[in-house]
């Protein structure tokens with residue numbers, strides 16, 4: 001797209017947001033948040049670190065996927081990315097300037113164990129990088145929240161047994177890797193996340209093929225069963241690591257552990273039709289209940305999934321179910337990644353044999369032609385704060401677990417231009433509206449929300465979309481690697497200063 005065209009769109013989007021009736025109906029009001037509410041920024045290793053072969057790091061499936069020809073990542077890779085590997089101290093100083101309480105980041109498994117497996121060598125140099133990061137955060141009074149797995153599986157584990165497709169092997173290697181992380185970092189880390197977004201790992205990486213390792217029908221993989229096997233592996237590996245953390249580390253380290261689930265809120269395509277009302281609810285059960293019911297409720301897959309998927313869905317043994325039942329209560333918080341809302345419409349024609357939705361079509365426009373909200377720079381991400389509030393209620397009612405928003409944010413159009421980025425009013429309003437939704441969920445609906453981590457600290461490698469969409473509250477010039485805080489960075493700093501109050 002030409003610079004002129006993208007400028008036009010940027011203005012257009014801001015105008016659209018200003019003129020949107022929804023926007024006026026729920027204008028940013030800067031509603032209060034609890035005094036102990038924490039705010040932070042989030043990133044993931046592959047998206048920011050670079051240093052792809054530094055310090056003895058082994059390859060991950062993303063190092064491979066981002067270099068295949070023809071490219072499936074917009075011709076771009078993250079060998080250097082934001083060069084956080086070399087600029088970590090500067091990035092922590094920047095967060096300190098923004099007065100964040102928390103930094104959520106992920107560990108690159110293949111930086112710590114280059115080949116990934118339980119018999120493979122450990123890289124002390126890789127461990128030292130994260131030691132320095134954690135120490136530097138603590139010096140600045142910033143709490144590290146650490147994700148063990150944010151999509152960058154060691155290539156060695158994919159090559160030897162297909163990664164997530166081999167439940168027993170993966171689980172044993174993940175437990176070993178997690179134990180190493182707890183023993184090396186755990187005395188300084190109070191919040192652990194095992195997996196980031198199991199839904200995306202299962203569906204996007206093993207059915208749609210947009211993310212590494214890129215399995216999809218066209219590649220000849222079995223899309224009818226693979227995603228469900230991957231989900232099964234994640235659930236059991238998560239539960240085993242929770243059990244191990246609780247029995248071996250928690251009493252001395254006093255930290256907590258859980259998982260991060262993403263999910264849209266779904267509204268019925270036609271709110272007058274019962275089948276669409278049911279479809280919206282069932283879409284969330286298939287998206288979130290898949291992992292939430294097993295992990296937070298400690299029970300089998302939702303009945304609707306068992307019925308619809310039949311033999312495509314793996315079965316838990318009685319031992320598995322006992323493990324789920326025993327570990328459920330130890331998931332101390334519900335990590336929620338949330339960006340947008342969609343409409344769900346029940347289809348009636350026969351679905352494809354690898355359908356994963358229970359034959360539901362999703363989109364941004366309802367039967368009356370009403371759009372769910374103004375567009376961001378990514379088609380699927382619309383501004384819809386009411387849906388966010390409803391999702392917070394849905395999750396709270398179902399799981400009764402304190403919620404942490406572990407990711408929320410949006411990309412704006414035209415932000416490669418520093419002036420547009422600095423003046424990111426679209427994002428500031430998005431944040432303002434979504435924070436108001438949290439306030440309402442807390443004070444009007446009684447939902448327990450503990451914190452909010454903006455995605456992302458800085459512009460970074462957006463997976464299959466490469467360096468196109470920019471989610472940062474800090475602009476990164478990919479030529480010079482200069483960081484410049486956007487307006488939204490100062491907005492968040494100031495809004496948390498103003499909004500956090502003691503209410504009786």
Ligand code: PNW
Nearest residue numbers: 044196197200262337380407455462471
């Ligand atoms: C999350 N969706 O991914 C990831 O955790 C981040 O690494 C990523 O950069 C961020 O959101 C922005 O995309 C998602 O289609 C990717 O619903 C896609 C979806 C949701 C989350």
